[in-house]
Amino acid sequence: MPAQRPLFAALLCATALLPLAAQAESVKLTLLGVGDVYNFTEEDGRGGFARLNAVARAERAANPNTLYLFDGDMLSPSLLSGFDKGQNTIDLTNIVPFDLAVPGNHEFDFGPANFLEKVKASKYPWAAINITTADDKPLDGFGGVMVKDIAGLKVALIPVAQDTSPSVASTGDLKFLPTVDTAIKAAKAAREDGADIVVGVVQTDMDNDRKLLKSHAFDVILSGDDHSYATAYDGVTAYVETSIDGQFLSPVDLNITVGEKDGKRTIAWTPAFRFVDTASVAPDPETQAMVDKLSAGLDETLNxxxxxxxxxxxxxxxxxxxxxxxxxxxxxxxxxxxxxxxxxxxxxxxxxxxxxxxxxxxxxxxxxxxxxxxxxxxxxxxxxxxxxxxxxxxxxxxxxxxxxxxxxxxxxxxxxxxxxxxxxxxxxxxxxxxxxxxxxxxxxxxxxxxxxxxxxxxxxxxxxxxxxxxxxxxxxxxxxxxxxxxxxxxxxxxxxxxxxxx
Incomplete structure (x- = not known):
């Protein structure tokens, strides 16, 4: 009669023969949003594109699962944009490109033709689901909802522009659908299509932000337009109002757990807001070289x-x-x-x-x-x-x-x-x-x-x-x-x- 194996060894073998239970996986997704970035230079040692680009580079280096997102207003108004219609902002952001950019109303200050010209010059995609041509067609070279595959997660980015743009900018005959209704509808559709994380990248005022938050259709909302800094989390949706000129930034880390319950995949996450005062950030050298060149050209004429x-x-x-x-x-x-x-x-x-x-x-x-x-x-x-x-x-x-x-x-x-x-x-x-x-x-x-x-x-x-x-x-x-x-x-x-x- 063969010797009996120890009980724990028998149990170990039995466990090995069973199907492996799904193990929970952890993923950290970082979202860095910025908007209302007008001036290429710093102000009182804070903000400006050189410091913004330095933060974006550092975030991507620290976590490859980082999305760098722009929520509107860049081409205008600024001192230099009065001369180059915003080309300087495209050149500076092309150094560290966004993963997605949403136009603000100021993208149309010089008319839609200039904006579309700048879209073509960008090394990153622009999108807004609520802007169409006069005959209801998508804009040339423009995108819609973007779904990114990040560490096995489907992250849906919902890009939405300010529907008041025609009354405050030179939008020509472009049509702007309602910001809030369009955003919520798209967010719900993305969720039904299997998105694990839904992120609103929006350019709209705080009144509309509150409506978007209340809908609970989004996991995260990154919003521009108000020129202020704010963060919030109501237990369902995390929110960042993204300041002005990149002066104060708030990368949001979503600590995500992917598991299984009753045979179904589950997603759980908690947000961690970080505060970055760019006065403490060393400027990106490549960007600073371009900034210095632009500054020198302006000084001779304007001072x-x-x-x-x-x-x-x-x-x-x-x-x-x-x-x-x-x-x-x-x-x-x-x-x-x-x-x-x-x-x-x-x-x-x-x-x-x-x-x-x-x-x-x-x-x-x-x-x-x-x-x-x-x-x-x-x-x-x-x-x-x-x-x-x-x-x-x-x-x-x-x-x-x-x-x-x-x-x-x-x-x-x-x-x-x-x-x-x-x-x-x-x-x-x-x-x-x-x-x-x-x-x-x-x-x-x-x-x-x-x-x-x-x-x-x-x-x-x-x-x-x-x-x-x-x-x-x-x-x-x-x-x-x-x-x-x-x-x-x-x-x-x-x-x-x-x-x-x-």
């Missing part, structure tokens, strides 16, 4: 003093989009002076440097072009007072949202009530010291963007064009000429725009 401001100026976003601003008065005065108009209107969203100037500051060409980077042209139209009133109504119709349509003005004063319904907020309009006559004709200087209906200024259309885009100067040129001619300027807040109750 020329043109005049002095005797009063402080404030172009911060929350000021020029919400109240009468001294710098808004300066710009509108320059436009009116250049065209001999009765009234000038400048949309606050077109004033971009987001900074302050102390009294006594020497103004340079660089300062003015940084404030006015879009390359917009001053145009002169003649419209009845009723349309002028409509334009002013539009200017304050979304003041509570900080919308870029807020009107900085010259030659006109008015009062508005932010608590009233949009379209019925403006009163006590005076032009040249006289009450507005709805039937009288007024010469109004504006930029070509809002004349074409940008920022909701449809009320400016249909007038008699006295100076059109082809004959006008750049708004920036008119302001530079005005400052240079004056030598000293003393713009200040003087009651052109009054909010009821203040």
């Amino acid at each position: 020329v003093e043109i005049g002095t401001t005797e009063t402080p100026l404030d172009s911060r976003r929350n000021v020029v989009r919400a109240e009468e601003a001294a710098i808004g008065n300066l710009i509108a005065d320059a436009m009116r002076d250049a065209t001999k108009a009765d009234v000038a209107i400048m949309n606050g969203g077109g004033i971009r440097a987001d900074r302050t100037y102390d009294a006594g500051t020497k103004l340079t060409r660089r300062d003015i072009l940084t404030e006015l980077p879009f390359g917009n042209v001053t145009v002169l139209t003649e419209i009845p007072g009723s349309q002028l009133l409509g334009a002013l109504e539009n200017g304050v119709s979304q003041v509570e949202k900080g919308a870029g349509r807020f009107a900085q003005v010259s030659g006109v004063t008015f009062v508005y009530d932010a608590s009233a319904e949009p379209g019925a907020r403006v009163s006590e309009v005076m032009v040249g010291g006289q009450p507005l006559n709805p039937d009288a004709l007024y010469k109004v200087a504006v930029n070509d963007y809002i004349l074409g209906g940008g920022d909701g200024y449809d009320a400016l259309g249909g007038g008699r064009l006295i100076t059109d885009t082809g004959a006008g100067n750049l708004v920036a040129t008119d302001v530079m000429n005005y400052v240079e001619k004056s030598k000293t300027v003393s713009a200040k807040v003087e009651g052109r725009i009054k909010k009821l109750g203040q």
Whole structure:
């Protein structure tokens, strides 16, 4: 009779003869999102493409399962984009290409033809599932939902653009489907098609972000547009609002466990948010060399003093989009002076440097072009007072949202009530010291963007064009000429725009 084997050995052999139970596998997926990257240089030692590229290289080196994703706004506005229509941003990001890029509204500031030209020059794919041509066809060279196979996982990237782009940029006849509904529908379809992880790469405001989060159709949402930094996790969806100019970054590590339950594959994950202040990041040498070359070319042309401001100026976003601003008065005065108009209107969203100037500051060409980077042209139209009133109504119709349509003005004063319904907020309009006559004709200087209906200024259309885009100067040129001619300027807040109750 053969000797008996020890019990543990018998059990071991028996286990070896059974089908192997599925072993849980662990995968770390890193998602690095960035958006609203305009300026090629750093600011106060933080941000800029050289530091951004350094972070992206480091993340990919640390984890090959890394996706580097862009969520909109790069080609404009910036000082250099006023000259090259955003080509510098393509050249700089081509050094460390994205895995996927979604266009923001500012990708269309120079029109759709320029954007598609830049798409072709990119060494990475662009996509947005809610943009089509006028006849409902996909854009040439443009993608849709992207599914990446990463360590055996199907990761679906849902790229969605801002559906308000036609009202805030020069999108031509392109169609933009609703951001939220389109994104959620695509995310659910990707899940049904077997995606293990669903990532929204979106360019939209926080109101829409909240709707996307609430849907729980996504595992992760990377969002741009708001120029702020934020992270959140509600137990179902992780969220990153991706800051501005690459100043603060938040790589998200998804620690994923792939297992099996009741014969079915299971996916479980937890997020780990990391905070990167790029002030602590050494610039990527290859990118920095290109940045230095671009900077040198600009310095010679732009670091020329043109005049002095005797009063402080404030172009911060929350000021020029919400109240009468001294710098808004300066710009509108320059436009009116250049065209001999009765009234000038400048949309606050077109004033971009987001900074302050102390009294006594020497103004340079660089300062003015940084404030006015879009390359917009001053145009002169003649419209009845009723349309002028409509334009002013539009200017304050979304003041509570900080919308870029807020009107900085010259030659006109008015009062508005932010608590009233949009379209019925403006009163006590005076032009040249006289009450507005709805039937009288007024010469109004504006930029070509809002004349074409940008920022909701449809009320400016249909007038008699006295100076059109082809004959006008750049708004920036008119302001530079005005400052240079004056030598000293003393713009200040003087009651052109009054909010009821203040």
